Each structure stands twice: as C-alpha cells, then as structure tokens.
Amino acid sequence: MSKIYVLHENDEWTIHLTKRLDELYLPYEVWHLNEGLVDLTEEPPEGVFYSRMSASSHTRGNRYAPEFTETVLAWLERHGRKVFNGTRALRLEVSKVNQYTALHGVGIQTPKTIAAAGKKQIIEAAEKMGEKSFITKHNRAGKGLGVQLFHSIDSLKQYIEGDDFEEPVDGITLIQQYIQSPEPYITRCEFVGGKFVYAVQVDTSEGFELCPADACQLGDQFCPADGGEEEEKAKFQIVENFQDPIIAAYEKFLLDNQIAVAGIEFIRDENGIIYTYDINTNTNYNADAEAKYGKYGMLELAVFLEQELNKLGHIPALSRS
Template sequence: MSKIYVIHENEEWTEHLFKRLEELHLPYEDWFIEKGKVDLQSIPPEGIFYSRMSASSHTRGHRYSPELTSALLEWLEFHGREVINGTRALQLEVSKVRQYFELEKYGIKTPKTIAAIGKEEMIKAAESFQGEKFITKHNRAGKGLGVQLFSSIEALRNYIEGETFEEPVDGITLVQEYIESKDSSITRCEFIGGKFHYAVRVDTSDGFQLCPADACTIDDLFCPVGEESTNPSKFTILEDFHHPILEKYEGVLAENGIQVAGIEFIEDKRGEIFTYDMNTNTNYNSDAEAKAGKYGMLKLAEFLGERLEIVSGSTSVK
C-alpha cells in the first residue's frame, strides 16, 4: 500500500503533523534519520516522501543526518518517486549562501553579506561595514546559531577570542549588515504546496536580545513545543496579507521544486524589504493559529493526502 513517508531527525517537530495525518486517516510511516544505510541497488517503496530535514540537526546530536538524507533523496528521485522538498530544498536548507544567491537571482533583495572562514577573515569582513552595526550568523544554521549583534570591530574581536564563540559546523560564518526594523518586527510567510498560505508578524521588541533581523531563535519559537513568549501577541497571523514579494517567493520555490517553506523578511525604516531566511523545515505557532483559525499542519496534511491520492492513482493505472 502506498504511504506518506516523513523523513526527519526531530520527533518533537513531527508530532503535530502525525496527529493531523491520523485525523485525516492517511497512511504514513515515520522515517527517523539519525543513522542507517541506503542500498543503492534496492527499489524504494511506493508512495510519496516528505523531507523535514533540518540544518540544525547537529545541535541535537545528529551531525550527519542531512548527509544521509541527501543520499536517501537522490535514491528516491533516481527511481522517480515523488519527493516533497527534495534534494534542492535540502541544499538550500543547509546553506544560507545558496539561499541568498537564489533569492537575488529572482530579484529579491537580501542584506549585504560576507562569508568568512577563520577569525581574522571575519575581522576583515566586518571592517568593510565601515563603522555601521553588523551581525554574525552561521551559514548552516537554524535556531539562530551564531547570531550576534556588534557595534564595533573590538566587540567582535572580544567575542571570537572569548569562550562564548560558536564555531560553525561547516566552518562558514556570515558577517552581515544589520537591518533595523521600522516597528521591531519581522514577517514570516508560510507556503504549502508552493502557494502562499499565510503571513505571521513576529514582535521582536522583547525576547530577541541580539538581532531582530534574524529573530535569533525563530525556529524554536515557531515550533509548538518551543518556549512560549511572555508576550501573548508576539505572533500574529496577518489577515488578508498581500504584497508583491509573494509572487517572487512563489517563483523561487517553483524553480527549486520546493513545496513547503517559511520565508522571512524585515522592512527597514525606509520601507525597503530585505529577505534573510528561507526555511524549508518550517513549523507553526499554535497560539497564533488558534486565534486566526488557520492551521499550517492541517493544511500540510491535506496537501500530502492529495499528492498521495494522485500518485496512488497513477501507480494503480500502471
């Protein structure tokens, strides 16, 4: 029997999806990728395969889960299986450098960014901002890894020579211009089936101590099992959100074969939009959804069910 196979490395992030699949009586199988093997001569089972692999897997002790998932996705795609968020999605998930190039390719403005390996190279990169505030972040990130805000080169040097410096898992630190929001917020746009679902405003006036441009721990805060904010209105789903940027976002997703994503942008005091993150392992805030009556995991489960029905129908014809 054809099933929905969910590929991931974090059980807490799939719990809510599995509940929705069960509510809809959809057959699924949990493929937890921590260690294992891919037999290249074997044939994959029938069904559809949804990858929720995360760039921050190494923070949960799953250092090589993305690499194993990459081999798994190549195997599935070679055999013509339908993969939701396949190889290209994973490539973008684990590299903000790739994300920024892809966004810029489609006319989507990103913050000025310099990728550096080595502490002295980070210093040289920061010097190019000529006294303006700047931030650091990890290239392979999620969970706000490595996000720090600096007002001076001296502060950066103290950080990278100190005990709190975080070495990136891939060695690449991004030094990036600091974008100051006009109203202490960021906006995250959610896409399911490659189409815009809703936008959520995130209040960054408290809780984001370092950098509102990266919202620091945005992955955990969007996760229903993450820490709850003391500000009940921190997450607000925007009613009837419309913006020309959405068409460009959908174009990028379509060209890269990405069906499920959360894309974040910040609007500066001049009204200019800067897009700084494309998250293909997206989660949703349960409180905000309950208030708005919109449910991302339910919509996602429905989408997976529709794709399974189509694939199962075409398989039965064969």
Template sequence: MKKIYVIHENDEWVVPLRIEFEKLNLPYEEWFLNKGTLELSQAPPEGVFYNRMSASSHTRDHRYAAEFTGAVLSWLEAHGRRVVNNSSALKLEVSKVAQYVSLNTFGIRTPKTIAAVGKEEIIKAAKEFQGDFITKHNRAGKGLGVQKFANIEALEKYVYGSDFEEPVDGITLIQQYIDSPSPFIVRNEFIGGKYYYSVQVNTSEGFQLCPADACQIGDAFCPVGESVTSKFTVLENFENPIFEKYQKFLAANGIEIAGIEMITDKEGQIYTYDINTNTNYNSEAERKAGVSGMGAIAKFLGEELGKLQ
C-alpha cells in the same frame, strides 16, 4: 500499500503533523534519519516522500543527519519517486549562501553579506560594513549563532574569546544589520508552492525565532496557556507584491513547503534573509486566526498521494 513518508530527525516537531494525518486517515510512516544504512541496489517503496530535514539537526547531536538525508533523496529521485522539498531544497536549507545567491537571481533583495572562513577573515570582512552588523552561521537554524555588533572592537573580543561559536561547516556570515522601525519580522508560509499566510514575529527578545511550540518552552511565550504578549501573530489579509517572486524562487528550487522571513527597514525597503524548508507553526497564533499550517500540509500530501493511487 502506498503511503506518505516523513523524513526528519526531530520527533517533537512532527507531533502536530501526526495528529493531522490521523484526522484525515492518511497512511504514513516516519523515517528518522539521524543514522542508518542505505542499500543502493534496492528500489525505494512507492509513495510520497516529505523531506523535513533541518539545518539545525547538528544541535541535537545528529551531526550527519542532513548529509545522510541528501544521500536518501538522491536515491529516491533516481528512482522517480515523488519528493516534496527535494535535494535542491535541502541544499538551500543547509546553506544561507546558497539561499542568498538564488534569491538574488530572482530579483529578491537580501542584506549585504560576506562569507568568511577563519577568524582573521571574519574581522577583515566586518571592516567592509558601515554601522551595526551581525554575524551568523551559514548552516544554523532557529537563529542560533546570531550576534549583533556596533564596532570591530566588540567583534574581535567575541571572535577571539571563549564564547565564539564555530559554525558546523566552518563558514561564518558577516551581514548588514537591517534597522527596522519596529521590533518585528514577518514570516511568510507557503504550502504546495502557494502562499498560505504570514505571521508577525516579535524580535525584541532575540533572534531565536523558531515558531514551533517545542521551541517556546522557557520563553516569555507559553505554549500551554494564554500569554499577555505572544511572540507570534498571524496577520489578516496580508499581501505583498514580493510573493510572486517568492513563488517563482520556490518552484525553481524544488521547494514546495517553506517559511520565508523578511524585514522592512526605515525607508520601507524589504530584505529577505532566511528560508526554512522544514517550517513549523505556532499553535496559539494559529488558533486565534483559525488556520492550521500542519492541517494544510497533511491535506496537500494526501492529495499528492491520491495522484499516485
């Protein structure tokens, strides 16, 4: 029997999707790809394959999960299987450099960014910036490794100190700090390649902006009860002309399900700075707005499966 196959490496993030599959009585199977084997002479099963591999998989001791997933996706695509968020999407998930280069080709503004390998090169690159700047990992996820600096001296203390975080791929990004008039960014969710909704995220407590309930434990936002000030708020009737460019960008890169994060500076200029192809959703924010990202994903995957029957 044909079914939906969910490729991932984090059980907690798949829990809401399992619930939605059960509601729709959809047949599915999970492929947990933190390790395994792949027999290249065999053909893969029939079905719809949804890739939810994360750039942050290495932070959960799944160091080669993304690489193994890349091999599996190549195998699936060679056999003509229906893959949602294909190998091109995975390439952008694990490399912000690849994200920015592609975004720029579609006329989407990104912050000035320099990629550097080596501590001396990081310092050298930072001297190209005026005012505040940030560092981040090329392959990260959840905002891990993001640091803000006001000057070169502070950066040198960090880079040559014991707190320096070495990126898993060795590439550190030095990036223009976008000074927004309010402590918020907007994350735009796309499902089936089409705009679904936007959520405003409060950044006043830092840059780790993963919306999944599993990411919020210990935060000011409590996933099991009502909070005074939620970090995530779904925006009603939010529209922006940039969505048309986003949809073209997603289609060109084989990305059908994603969250695209943007920030607006004091002059009203929009900067796009991150693409999440294993996007998660916040249950409290969705409940208040009457929407369900995972519900929409399950419906979309079910429709794609129906096309194969």
C-alpha cells in the same frame, strides 16, 4: 500500497504533522534519518516522500543527518519517486550562502553578506562590510545559531577571541548588514504546496534585536512550534488578509527551486524596503496564533500530502471523525 513517508530527525517537531495525518486516516511511515542504510541496488517503496530535515540537526546530536538525508533523497529521485523538499531544498536549508545567491539570482533583495572561514577572516569581512552595525550568523544555522549584533570592530574582536565564540558546524561564518526596522517585528510567510498560506508577524521587542531571524534563538518559550507562557503568545500574530507583491516573487522562487513547503522571513527597513534573510524548508507553526486565526499549517500540509497521495491511486477513507 502507497503511503506518505516523512523524512526527519526531530520527533518533537514531526509529531505535530503525524497527528494531522492520523486525523485524516492517512497511511504514513516516519523515517528518522540520523542513521540508517540505503541499498542503491534496490528500488524504494512507492509513495509520497516529504523531507523535514533541519539545518540545526547537529544541535540535537544528529550531526550527519542532513548528509544522510541527501543520500536518501538522491536515491528516491533517481527512481522517479514523488519527493517534496528534495535535494535542492535541502541544499538551501543547510546553507544560507546558497539561499542568498539563489534569491539574488531572481532579484529578491537580501542584506549585504560576506562569508568568512577563519577568525582572522571574520574580522577582515567586518572591516570590509563598512557598516556601523552588523551581525554574525552561522551559514548552516537554524535556531539563531551564532547570531550576534555588533556596533564596532573592537567588540567583534573581543567576541572572536573570547570563550563565547561559537564555531560554525561547517566552518563558515556570515557577516551581515544589520537592518534596522522602524517597527519591532519581522514577517514570516508560510507556503504549502508552493502556495501562500498566511503571514505571521513576530514581535522582536524583547531581546530579539540581535537578529530578525529564527525566533527559537531565545529559547523554547519563543519557538514557533510552542506557544510558551501566556504573556509570550502575542509574539506571534497572523496577519489578516496579508497582501504584498513579494508573495508572487516568493512563489516563483519556490517553484524554480523545487521547494513545496517553506517559511520565508523578511524585514522592512525605514524606507519600506523588504530584505529577505531566511528560508526555512523545515517549517513549524505557532499553535496559539493559528487558533486565533482559524487556519493550521500542519493541517494544510497533511491535506496537501493527501492530495498528492490520491494522485497515485490512494483510496480516501470513507469516514472521518
């Protein structure tokens, strides 16, 4: 019997999806891909496969989960299985350089960025950047890894030579133009099945100025997967009837890059220009913001996977509570 297969490395994030799959009485199986084996001489099972592999897996002790996941995805794709967020999506997830080059290729604006390998080269990149203010971040990131704001080359040198310097897991540090927004928020657009679901504004007024990226960098209380304390809940607000030409550009980008599920983040500068700076193919949702809006990302995703499973001949459940 065909079923839904969820490929991941983090139980705490995945349980929000499996709860929705249970509510819809859908047959599914969860593959935790921190370790395992793949017999390339065998065929994979029939079904719908959805990857939630994260670029930050190494921060949870799952250093090689993305590499093993790519092995599994290549095996699935080789045998023609229905895969969502496959190898192309994974390569974008684990490399912001891949993201930016792909975005540039279709004319979507990103902040000016220089990639550097080596401490000396990081400083050289900042000097070449020629910006009064700039940020650093890791190429393979998530959770705001390596994100720092600098207003001078001297302060960067102190960081690079100090004990607080974070070595990127892939050895690549990005030096990026700092975009100053007149409003204290960034916008994250959520897509399921390659189609726009909603946009959420993330308040960046309290300690979030270091980078308009990855709300999780401030700790779990600011993570989109967790509402946090009562006073923090308003940090995530879904925008009613959000409309912008960038949505059509994002949908085409997702289609061209074989990405079914993603959260894409952008910031506007003082001239209203949109800079896209992050694509999250392992997207999470804020429960409190969704409850106020009445739309639920994980439910949308579960329904999408159900529809795709039905195309393989799955017989829907007769009743649902």
